[in-house]
Amino acid sequence: MAKTKIKTCRSLAKRLKVTGGGKIKRMKAGKSHLLTCKSRKRKRDLRHSALVDTTLVWALNRMAPYL
DSSP: OOOOOOOOOHHHHHHOEEOTTSOEEEEOSOOSSOOTTSOHHHHHHHTSEEEOOGGGHHHHHHHSTTO
16 A cells, blocks of 8 residues: 655645754744834834744644655
8 A cells, every 4th residue: 555645734834934954934923914003123023034942843844744
């Protein structure tokens, strides 16, 4: 019997990128609406990407094994 491939969660794969060192990079949440009440500094900090916490990497590897 042939082995089947694991399906990648496409919505997750589109939100993540892998860095050169193998870490998983994501964008910060909270930059889509209700921006008038947020300070300039807060909006400026939301522009930059962040790394995924190492405790969640095993779960992401199960949902998107071929990233």
